[in-house]
Amino acid sequence: MNPAPLVALVGNPNAGKSALFNALTGARQKVGNYPGVTVERHSGRMALPDGRPVELVDLPGAYSLDPSSPDEQVTRDVVTGTQTGERLPDAIVVVVDAANLDNHLRFTLQLVALGLPVVVALNMIDLAERDGLTLDPNVLAQELGVPVLPTVAVRRRGLDALKEALATVLQQGPAHPIRPSDHPVAEDIVTLQRRARALSEKATVSETAVRRWTHRLDAVALHPVFGTLLLLAILFVMFQAVFAWSQAPIDWIQGGMDALGGAVSAALPPGFIRSLLVDGLIAGVGAVVVFLPQILILFAFILTLEASGYMVRAAFLMDRLMASVGLSGRAFIPLLSSFACAVPGIMATRTIDDEKDRLTTILIAPLMTCSARLPVYSIMIGAFIPARDVLPGVGLQGLVLFSLYVAGIIGAFFAALILRKTVTKGASSGFLMEMPKYQWPHPKDLLLGLWQRALIFLKRAGTIIASTTIVLWLLLSFPKPPIGSTVSPVDYSIAGRIGHGIEKVVAPIGFNRDISLALLPAMSAREVAVAAIGTVYAIDNPDQPAGERNLIQNLRTHWTLPTALAFLMWFVFAPQCISTIAITRRETNGWKWPAFMVGYLFALAYIAAGATYWIAVAIGL
Ligand SMILES: Nc1nc2c(ncn2[C@@H]2O[C@H](COP(=O)(O)OP(=O)(O)OP(=O)(O)O)[C@@H](O)[C@H]2O)c(=O)[nH]1
Numbered sequence: 268m269n270p271a272p273l274v275a276l277v278g279n280p281n282a283g284k285s286a287l288f289n290a291l292t293g294a295r296q297k298v299g300n301y302p303g304v305t306v307e308r309h310s311g312r313m314a315l316p317d318g319r320p321v322e323l324v325d326l327p328g329a330y331s332l333d334p335s336s337p338d339e340q341v342t343r344d345v346v347t348g349t350q351t352g353e354r355l356p357d358a359i360v361v362v363v364d365a366a367n368l369d370n371h372l373r374f375t376l377q378l379v380a381l382g383l384p385v386v387v388a389l390n391m392i393d394l395a396e397r398d399g400l401t402l403d404p405n406v407l408a409q410e411l412g413v414p415v416l417p418t419v420a421v422r423r424r425g426l427d428a429l430k431e432a433l434a435t436v437l438q439q440g441p442a443h444p445i446r447p448s449d450h451p452v453a454e455d456i457v458t459l460q461r462r463a464r465a466l467s468e469k470a471t472v473s474e475t476a477v478r479r480w481t482h483r484l485d486a487v488a489l490h491p492v493f494g495t496l497l498l499l500a501i502l503f504v505m506f507q508a509v510f511a512w513s514q515a516p517i518d519w520i521q522g523g524m525d526a527l528g529g530a531v532s533a534a535l536p537p538g539f540i541r542s543l544l545v546d547g548l549i550a551g552v553g554a555v556v557v558f559l560p561q562i563l564i565l566f567a568f569i570l571t572l573e574a575s576g577y578m579v580r581a582a583f584l585m586d587r588l589m590a591s592v593g594l595s596g597r598a599f600i601p602l603l604s605s606f607a608c609a610v611p612g613i614m615a616t617r618t619i620d621d622e623k624d625r626l627t628t629i630l631i632a633p634l635m636t637c638s639a640r641l642p643v644y645s646i647m648i649g650a651f652i653p654a655r656d657v658l659p660g661v662g663l664q665g666l667v668l669f670s671l672y673v674a675g676i677i678g679a680f681f682a683a684l685i686l687r688k689t690v691t692k693g694a695s696s697g698f699l700m701e702m703p704k705y706q707w708p709h710p711k712d713l714l715l716g717l718w719q720r721a722l723i724f725l726k727r728a729g730t731i732i733a734s735t736t737i738v739l740w741l742l743l744s745f746p747k748p749p750i751g752s753t754v755s756p757v758d759y760s761i762a763g764r765i766g767h768g769i770e771k772v773v774a775p776i777g778f779n780r781d782i783s784l785a786l787l788p789a790m791s792a793r794e795v796a797v798a799a800i801g802t803v804y805a806i807d808n809p810d811q812p813a814g815e816r817n818l819i820q821n822l823r824t825h826w827t828l829p830t831a832l833a834f835l836m837w838f839v840f841a842p843q844c845i846s847t848i849a850i851t852r853r854e855t856n857g858w859k860w861p862a863f864m865v866g867y868l869f870a871l872a873y874i875a876a877g878a879t880y881w882i883a884v885a886i887g888l
């Protein structure tokens with residue numbers, strides 16, 4: 268007896284082949300392996316309307332007959348009859364996503380040209396309809412010369428008609444005898460794309476303007492090459508803007524703070540209270556508050572990208588990249604939120620089902636540069652990186668800031684890669700997300716979002732940062748050196764002595780006394796590092812009038828460039844934040860993972876800062 272005819276399900280990734288396969292075969296499935304490769308072979312039985320059995324195989328998704336992965340190779344080899352362990356199919360069902368017709372038709376055209384009996388399943392017709400796209404399957408059938416049946420695999424819609432058409436084409440057999448490895452004349456990709464687009468336009472009965480625009484924008488935004496370039500360009504402009512647009516408002520705030528310090532100095536007699544207010548509170552909190560404009564610019568970009576519907580596209584675009592380091596595409600949104608702050612980012616990992624995926628994402632979230640690091644980066648860049656253009660319109664300062672963000676991302680990817688091979692080993696899962704429609708962000712929502720960010724930032728400055736600064740001021744001010752002593756008041760203080768202890772550990776990576784003093788208070792919030800250094804100089808030079816206590820000037824005189832660069836690298840990696848550690852403990856139910864996270868991040872920060880310092884020294888910076 269002849270074996271049952273073999274029918275292969277072929278199509279682009281995510282067209283719904285497996286959904287259709289499950290709907291057609293039900294429980295009658297077998298999973299095997301193709302010999303020599305690690306690609307699984309899914310097969311199952313189904314019955315045609317007249318009761319005859321058919322063996323169905325679900326092939327891996329592919330974009331074309333030119334394979335770029337083992338999966339795609341299996342698909343190509345099966346449909347050309349050259350795959351070992353598989354006979355040439357008697358017919359193929361090409362599954363296409365109706366909402367993505369022009370892209371999917373490209374592969375369809377190649378498959379039809381093979382000459383095997385073909386039926387096209389115009390799948391996901393429900394989603395196309397929802398988006399305002401109406402297609403005519405008959406036009407498509409006429410143009411392609413094969414039956415085209417609308418289906419909704421997940422609702423089992425259109426399956427009977429599909430089986431009917433399959434029975435007919437099986438009956439008719441191939442258009443001409445097919446020999447294994449019979450290759451159609453390869454059409455170049457551009458011609459193919461043009462034909463596919465023309466075909467999809469012809470088959471489109473009506474399309475709402477919104478869908479047409481969405482589709483056109485997505486053709487660029489989701490393109491593997493152009494989309495990635497677009498994303499990089501957007502991020503690049505964002506970091507340039509943080510510096511380029513913020514100078515004037517920063518100067519106003521700075522001026523206001525200086526005036527406030529001057530007024531308080533003039534109003535109070537010298538002594539404890541004046542020093543606490545001027546050197547402690549105003550110098551410390553003021554050093555942080557000046558970064559409000561930069562933080563607002565950063566958030567204006569993030570909020571706009573989110574509200575416009577672009578953010579999910581970026582996540583989709585990143586999915587392949589994320590998969591290459593063993594992360595799920597779902598990790599993109601938590602990681603992106605971590606650019607604002609790792610705490611909401613880590614909370615957002617709850618949307619990741621797989622436990623190992625989720626844990627990996629939590630462990631690398633602190634490597635995304637949060638907004639609290641911006642003041643630290645900004646002051647160091649302002650002090651040590653000249654404000655000149657490397658190219659017309661491309662400032663060096665913005666470029667350095669961009670590279671610091673990139674350094675964190677690269678660090679995170681390497682960390683994920685290593686973690687996935689060791690402590691969080693396991694399979695990773697796929698990703699699918701609904702694309703929201705593009706829209707202009709509402710200025711009112713945007714302003715509201717910015718207002719909330721400003722309040723959060725100022726509240727932090729008024730509470731955590733102010734209180735840490737005051738404690739630090741106390742520790743830096745007492746005990747006072749005896750009259751006539753040449754030791755600096757800072758070195759003589761309690762904080763100075765603790766700082767000297769820390770300095771022993773961090774001196775090998777080029778850190779100075781100021782950094783050693785700042786590291787411990789910065790655990791409460793990273794911005795405090797800036798506030799702490801501001802307070803250190805205020806106490807160290809009590810004779811400088813407030814207006815001249817420019818932190819940037821002090822940094823330039825007291826720090827070397829290699830030390831500044833090492834300090835920047837430290838902040839790219841170091842887990843300088845109690846809240847992040849606390850949320851990790853809560854989300855992982857124990858101390859094991861936060862301890863691991865803190866350990867590996869401090870080690871990474873130490874090595875990166877040390878390497879930066881010694882390389883900078885060696886090349887004579
Ligand atoms: N709304 C809707 N969703 C569908 C339809 N068919 C499939 N899906 C969904 O689309 C997603 C992708 O479907 P799969 O069947 O895994 O796609 P595939 O073609 O096997 O993908 P690969 O194996 O990666 O090439 C799944 O989440 C399905 O539930 C459909 O007709 N309508």
Ligand SMILES: [Mg+2]
Binds near residue numbers: 286328
């Ligand atoms: Mg599949």
